[in-house]
Amino acid sequence: MSFHQEKKKHVAVCGGGLVGALNACYMARRGYKVDLYEMRPDIRTMKVVRGKSINLALSCRGREALKRVGLEDAVTKYGIPMHARMIHDLNGRRRPILYGTKDQYIMSIDRRLLNEIMLSAVEKFPDVEIHFSHKLTTCNFETGEATFENEQGHKVTKQFDLIIGCDGAYSAVRKQMMKLSRFDYQQTYIPHGYMELNIPPNSQNEFAMEINYLHIWPRNEYMMIALPNLDKSFTTTLFMPFEMFEAITTEEKLIQFFKEEFPDALPLLGQEELIKTFMSSKALPLITVKCHPYHVNNKAVLLGDAAHAMVPFYGQGMNCGMEDCIILDEILDAYENDFSKALPAYTKKRNPDAKAICDLAMYNYIEMRSKVNTTSFLIRKKLDNLLFKIFPKTWVPLYTMVSFTRIGYQEAIQRREWQDQVLTRCLTVLGITGVVGLGVMTYQLSQNYVHWSERVQNILSQFGMVY
Numbered sequence: 001m002s003f004h005q006e007k008k009k010h011v012a013v014c015g016g017g018l019v020g021a022l023n024a025c026y027m028a029r030r031g032y033k034v035d036l037y038e039m040r041p042d043i044r045t046m047k048v049v050r051g052k053s054i055n056l057a058l059s060c061r062g063r064e065a066l067k068r069v070g071l072e073d074a075v076t077k078y079g080i081p082m083h084a085r086m087i088h089d090l091n092g093r094r095r096p097i098l099y100g101t102k103d104q105y106i107m108s109i110d111r112r113l114l115n116e117i118m119l120s121a122v123e124k125f126p127d128v129e130i131h132f133s134h135k136l137t138t139c140n141f142e143t144g145e146a147t148f149e150n151e152q153g154h155k156v157t158k159q160f161d162l163i164i165g166c167d168g169a170y171s172a173v174r175k176q177m178m179k180l181s182r183f184d185y186q187q188t189y190i191p192h193g194y195m196e197l198n199i200p201p202n203s204q205n206e207f208a209m210e211i212n213y214l215h216i217w218p219r220n221e222y223m224m225i226a227l228p229n230l231d232k233s234f235t236t237t238l239f240m241p242f243e244m245f246e247a248i249t250t251e252e253k254l255i256q257f258f259k260e261e262f263p264d265a266l267p268l269l270g271q272e273e274l275i276k277t278f279m280s281s282k283a284l285p286l287i288t289v290k291c292h293p294y295h296v297n298n299k300a301v302l303l304g305d306a307a308h309a310m311v312p313f314y315g316q317g318m319n320c321g322m323e324d325c326i327i328l329d330e331i332l333d334a335y336e337n338d339f340s341k342a343l344p345a346y347t348k349k350r351n352p353d354a355k356a357i358c359d360l361a362m363y364n365y366i367e368m369r370s371k372v373n374t375t376s377f378l379i380r381k382k383l384d385n386l387l388f389k390i391f392p393k394t395w396v397p398l399y400t401m402v403s404f405t406r407i408g409y410q411e412a413i414q415r416r417e418w419q420d421q422v423l424t425r426c427l428t429v430l431g432i433t434g435v436v437g438l439g440v441m442t443y444q445l446s447q448n449y450v451h452w453s454e455r456v457q458n459i460l461s462q463f464g465m466v467y
């Protein structure tokens with residue numbers, strides 16, 4: 001090796017899930033030697049893969065992360081666009097609320113397929129090896145040594161320049177970090193659990209509901225969400241307090257509950273299939289994990305749920321973890337692969353945003369649980385969308401900033417707080433002085449917006465109103 005030739009970095013990516021598989025592609029693309037360790041067997045050879053939601057919503061942040069390693073098209077060709085939410089109310093009425101313009105949509109992606117595509121992409125890089133059925137047990141943050149145990153209980157220890165913990169919400173790498181002083185850790189289980197149900201294709205072997213929608217049954221204390229699959233089924237996730245799951249002890253109680261709460265969904269789920277699935281499954285827990293710092297020395301760093309697990313009520317956990325890969329890659333460029341500088345910079349940059357989305361997802365859970373039924377959900381989304389149409393530069397709905405832009409999560413929340421202040425102030429003024437208040441609201445919001453009257457005319461004319 002010539003004097004000036006730098007020794008090739010050798011990294012261990014722990015966890016071959018959605019973030020670990022993608023991060024292995026990022027590290028391999030940097031020219032590092034990569035060993036990816038996954039405690040499960042190769043899911044590409046397995047019949048059934050138990051675990052989390054069968055499908056999930058891929059939005060802007062995750063798509064950009066896939067795009068940068070050339071995987072966006074490979075993934076989105078198997079995705080189903082969802083242009084709007086479809087709100088199902090108690091009397092079976094369905095009302096759509098667009099996410100935005102026609103090119104603003106999120107995608108329903110099969111979790112296993114996404115993971116398989118990324119694992120196969122990792123294998124195409126030179127100097128990369130995937131070790132399935134290898135579970136990380138311990139690591140040394142001074143020497144960079146990591147020990148892995150295989151199915152036979154055989155242990156192997158290797159030394160790396162960097163250990164990247166992508167091993168999920170119950171991360172072993174993070175557990176090792178928790179032994180260190182000044183490592184902050186916080187976890188919260190919410191009282192709700194989730195259970196996956198299935199709406200199969202109808203008798204004509206077609207989708208049983210409108211295809212390109214994220215279907216929602218908001219019922220305050222509980223809710224159901226359904227995302228479409230390529231096989232024309234919908235993976236339907238029921239979110240409910242554990243004690244409610246536990247109180248449904250008989251088939252009769254189950255059917256009665258669905259007849260009362262989700263009457264339109266019951267015939268689509270099929271009573272027999274619903275009984276079979278519900279009675280043979282356990283509701284799974286939902287956890288929020290926050291920690292700081294994400295790195296130790298120049299030897300280890302956490303990405304994805306290992307760093308920031310969140311409740312799914314914004315559809316951002318995977319998208320955020322995938323965006324972690326972008327952030328780390330950009331920082332490694334900025335610091336020319338000097339881990340002693342790059343890792344602290346990564347924590348400094350990413351931790352506030354990750355905490356913000358964890359809080360936002362939890363807030364949305366609380367908001368949806370307490371007062372979001374069909375009407376309130378409709379009103380807020382339609383108000384958001386109307387103000388966004390009138391003042392697109394000023395009033396960007398929070399869900400738009402989160403799911404359709406790469407605005408930092410923390411900045412998105414700050415902008416939303418400003419919107420809320422303005423709205424509260426204007427509605428107060430409006431309440432007291434009526435027309436004057438309207439002027440105040442328009443003036444305040446239209447300051448950053450030119451030609452708003454043209455917009456208002458355009459919008460009102462769409463409702464057949466001449467302004």
Ligand SMILES: Cc1cc2nc3c(=O)[nH]c(=O)nc-3n(C[C@H](O)[C@H](O)[C@H](O)COP(=O)(O)OP(=O)(O)OC[C@H]3O[C@@H](n4cnc5c(N)ncnc54)[C@H](O)[C@@H]3O)c2cc1C
Pocket residue numbers: 014015016017018019020037038039040052053055056057058134135136137166167168169170171172173194237303304305306312315316317318319320321
């Ligand atoms: C019901 C539900 C719905 C969701 N919906 C969405 C959604 O719509 N959109 C979205 O963006 N996110 C969603 N999420 C969140 C998303 O699933 C997670 O954020 C994402 O899976 C995190 O990816 P990860 O790779 O960090 O962790 P994981 O996907 O958990 O992968 C961790 C991997 O590490 C492996 N592993 C664990 N321990 C070890 C070890 N010691 N050694 C080696 N390997 C190990 C595991 O086997 C696994 O393969 C949802 C989550 C839930 C629960």
Ligand SMILES: COc1ccc2c(c1)CN(c1nc(C(=O)N(C)c3cc(Cl)c(F)cc3C(=O)O)c(Cl)s1)C2
Pocket residue numbers: 053055056057085106214216225227237312313314315364368399402403
């Ligand atoms: C597979 O399991 C799951 C479980 C939950 C989710 C997803 C997939 C995908 N999710 C998305 N949420 C948003 C969002 O921004 N908000 C505020 C919403 C939040 C809730 Cl809880 C909801 F029901 C609708 C919206 C909405 O606006 O449509 C998206 Cl945009 S996508 C939540």
